[in-house]
Amino acid sequence: MRRILLIVQKEFIQIWRDKTMKPLLIAMPIIQLAILSYTADFTVKNINLFVQDQDHSALSQKLIDKIGASDNFNLQAVSPVYNDGFNQIQKNNIDVILSIPEHFSRDFNSGRKTALFIAADAINSTKAGISMNYLQNIIKNFGEEQAVEKGFSGLNPGIIVSKRNWYNPNLNYKFFMVPGIMTLLVTMIALFLSGMNIVREKEIGTIEQLNVTPIKKYQFIIGKLLPFLIIGLFEFTIGLAVALLWFRVPFLGSIGLIYLFTAVYLVLILGIGMFISTITDTQQQALFLSWFFSVIFILMSGLFTPIESMPVWAQKITLFNPIRYYVEVIRLVMLKGSAFSSIKLNFLIISVAAVVVNLLAMLNYRKTA
Amino acid sequence: MIAIQNISKSYGDVKALNSISFRVEKGQLFGLIGPDGSGKTSLFRILTSLLKPTSGKATVAGFNTVTDYKDIRKIVGYMPERFSLYMDLTVEENLKFFATVFNTTIRENYHLIEEIYQMLEPFKNRRAGDLSGGMKQKLALSCALIHKPEILLLDEPTTGVDPVSRKDFWDILKKLQKSGITTLVSTPFMDDAELCDEVALVQKGEILKMDTPQNLANGFPHKLWKIVSENNYRTLKVLDEFETKISAFSFGNSVHLATGDDVDEQAIVNHLKQHNVKLISIAIIKAHIEDVFMDLMSHEKGSS
Numbered sequence: 001m002r003r004i005l006l007i008v009q010k011e012f013i014q015i016w017r018d019k020t021m022k023p024l025l026i027a028m029p030i031i032q033l034a035i036l037s038y039t040a041d042f043t044v045k046n047i048n049l050f051v052q053d054q055d056h057s058a059l060s061q062k063l064i065d066k067i068g069a070s071d072n073f074n075l076q077a078v079s080p081v082y083n084d085g086f087n088q089i090q091k092n093n094i095d096v097i098l099s100i101p102e103h104f105s106r107d108f109n110s111g112r113k114t115a116l117f118i119a120a121d122a123i124n125s126t127k128a129g130i131s132m133n134y135l136q137n138i139i140k141n142f143g144e145e146q147a148v149e150k151g152f153s154g155l156n157p158g159i160i161v162s163k164r165n166w167y168n169p170n171l172n173y174k175f176f177m178v179p180g181i182m183t184l185l186v187t188m189i190a191l192f193l194s195g196m197n198i199v200r201e202k203e204i205g206t207i208e209q210l211n212v213t214p215i216k217k218y219q220f221i222i223g224k225l226l227p228f229l230i231i232g233l234f235e236f237t238i239g240l241a242v243a244l245l246w247f248r249v250p251f252l253g254s255i256g257l258i259y260l261f262t263a264v265y266l267v268l269i270l271g272i273g274m275f276i277s278t279i280t281d282t283q284q285q286a287l288f289l290s291w292f293f294s295v296i297f298i299l300m301s302g303l304f305t306p307i308e309s310m311p312v313w314a315q316k317i318t319l320f321n322p323i324r325y326y327v328e329v330i331r332l333v334m335l336k337g338s339a340f341s342s343i344k345l346n347f348l349i350i351s352v353a354a355v356v357v358n359l360l361a362m363l364n365y366r367k368t369a
Numbered sequence: 370m371i372a373i374q375n376i377s378k379s380y381g382d383v384k385a386l387n388s389i390s391f392r393v394e395k396g397q398l399f400g401l402i403g404p405d406g407s408g409k410t411s412l413f414r415i416l417t418s419l420l421k422p423t424s425g426k427a428t429v430a431g432f433n434t435v436t437d438y439k440d441i442r443k444i445v446g447y448m449p450e451r452f453s454l455y456m457d458l459t460v461e462e463n464l465k466f467f468a469t470v471f472n473t474t475i476r477e478n479y480h481l482i483e484e485i486y487q488m489l490e491p492f493k494n495r496r497a498g499d500l501s502g503g504m505k506q507k508l509a510l511s512c513a514l515i516h517k518p519e520i521l522l523l524d525e526p527t528t529g530v531d532p533v534s535r536k537d538f539w540d541i542l543k544k545l546q547k548s549g550i551t552t553l554v555s556t557p558f559m560d561d562a563e564l565c566d567e568v569a570l571v572q573k574g575e576i577l578k579m580d581t582p583q584n585l586a587n588g589f590p591h592k593l594w595k596i597v598s599e600n601n602y603r604t605l606k607v608l609d610e611f612e613t614k615i616s617a618f619s620f621g622n623s624v625h626l627a628t629g630d631d632v633d634e635q636a637i638v639n640h641l642k643q644h645n646v647k648l649i650s651i652a653i654i655k656a657h658i659e660d661v662f663m664d665l666m667s668h669e670k671g672s673s
Contacts, residue, residue, distance in 0.1 A: 013458060014457050017457050205452070209512070212417045213467070
């Protein structure tokens with residue numbers, strides 16, 4: 001016990017004296033949360049729109065005004081020539097073209113069917129899809145409004161769908177992203193700190209001196225793990241504070257539960273880092289391996305893309321991804337107020353994995369070559 | 370205290386140690402002398418149980434280095450070749466750390482390190498990374514001594530240390546010896562060798578010769594001349610053509626020439642004169658341990 005505390009104390013002194021590390025540990029969670037939460041936004045804004053108006057009627061002008069008034073679209077130009085717009089797409093100035101046909105107003109007012117045409121720059125397929133969707137919605141609304149105004153009862157749909165978004169009524173993407181980014185933060189810090197640590201002692205040569213002492217493997221690993229566990233929880237606290245106080249993310253669940261899960265999760269991630277540390281000889285190798293794992297873990301975590309929309313084989317791989325379980329839990333507990341009973345499977349999986357990985361790291365750490 | 374029997378260590382095809390055997394008696398100061406890459410560090414790592422030998426057996430204080438490594442780690446003080454204390458901890462913190470690791474305190478064994486630590490005391494709040502080479506060495510020795518080891522294993526402790534600190538260091542080793550500590554030390558410096566009780570000359574993983582420094586020097590089998598001239602390099606070249614030469618090496622500002630017993634001074638002087646070497650002095654000298662080593666090495670080269 002005394003030896004474990006000794007190593008913990010040593011690690012803290014070393015981190016405290018590290019001129020780069022100390023400010024980084026405080027600044028990193030704040031910067032990451034602040035920047036990523038604003039940028040990782042899936043709503044599409046500032047879509048540059050070109051309208052080919054071949055009708056030049058009051059009705060077409062009304063439609064153009066309505067689209068122009070939306071937050072999502074910037075009306076760049078209106079012209080009767082389609083190719084004016086297409087040339088601008090090629091120059092990357094225009095994202096979407098809306099083409100209003102001749103006799104649009106005449107056909108509509110006489111109750112006949114009329115067709116509009118939308119073309120989008122689909123290099124970014126997500127953005128194109130979302131843009132077209134927005135535009136269709138606006139046009140559909142417009143059509144309904146005009147039909148009501150003109151008394152065309154036939155156009156009114158018989159079924160009225162009303163919507164309610166549970167747990168995030170205004171579909172505030174930040175409520176969804178901020179907890180996700182917190183998990184990313186905790187994971188990165190824990191993985192990199194522990195991944196680089198033992199290997200650093202190898203590189204500097206201090207491990208050579210340590211290995212001839214009677215320190216036991218478990219004392220060494222636990223002594224290394226504890227300081228990072230404390231730092232990880234500290235980082236999580238900063239992240240949580242930013243999420244609650246700045247982004248006003250609702251917190252419905254239990255604080256204790258979320259800290260308990262985070263602690264167990266940290267032990268797992270630190271164990272992975274320790275394991276990386278034991279199989280590498282230089283900090284460079286450890287860095288590459290840590291990056292390799294964190295990129296896969298992050299992209300396959302359900303943080304940015306829903307796991308349900310991944311191919312089945314990829315979904316199976318995500319079962320081995322610790323971030324997946326953590327993201328799930330943190331969103332459930334924070335936004336939905338879930339209790340332990342609804343996250344106990346995740347808790348069990350992460351706990352077992354934490355024990356296994358740390359045992360592996362301990363067995364793999366050799367004092368003798 | 371240390372018994373090494375037919376120890377070999379290979380790294381793939383490279384043989385670092387080739388069936389080495391020797392013993393270090395209790396209280397001895399034993400020197401391993403050899404150039405870089407002669408296998409000294411591998412031997413130290415085997416003795417400290419950090420490395421398993423490919424074949425052979427070694428015991429330290431009766432403990433087998435492979436099976437009883439836990440016991441060995443309690444009684445051995447090891448100073449690796451590379452400075453391996455925490456650069457970002459202070460002198461005092463490093464010492465305290467290693468004392469605590471061994472379940473002891475600085476105070477308990479202060480008498481062992483007192484003399485060294487007094488030299489370090491003015492810098493005790495300085496970080497180890499900011500110390501000079503000599504001070505680092507002293508700190509490393511203090512840390513290796515703080516748990517009162519029976520055996521000290523010092524791998525090239527004086528490499529990269531200035532001559533004054535080197536002398537201090539050897540004075541300390543001598544004093545430690547008097548207090549009963551057995552020491553195995555490696556060094557590439559021949560003048561360090563003279564301070565040991567017994568030395569083994571190592572080259573390419575093999576022991577060329579082992580004896581007291583005195584006996585080694587006395588056992589030099591040739592006549593040895595010290596030749597001082599205006600140009601060492603030219604003298605060496607010219608001596609290449611001297612038929613009765615056995616070996617010739619540059620030693621500082623002179624050349625040491627080994628010849629058979631029948632060669633006389635006049636023959637050498639004449640040879641040098643013929644080749645326009647301006648001779649300043651020539652004299653027969655007593656061999657130094659370095660001469661023995663150079664001589665042995667040149668045979669090695671000749672045979673391989």
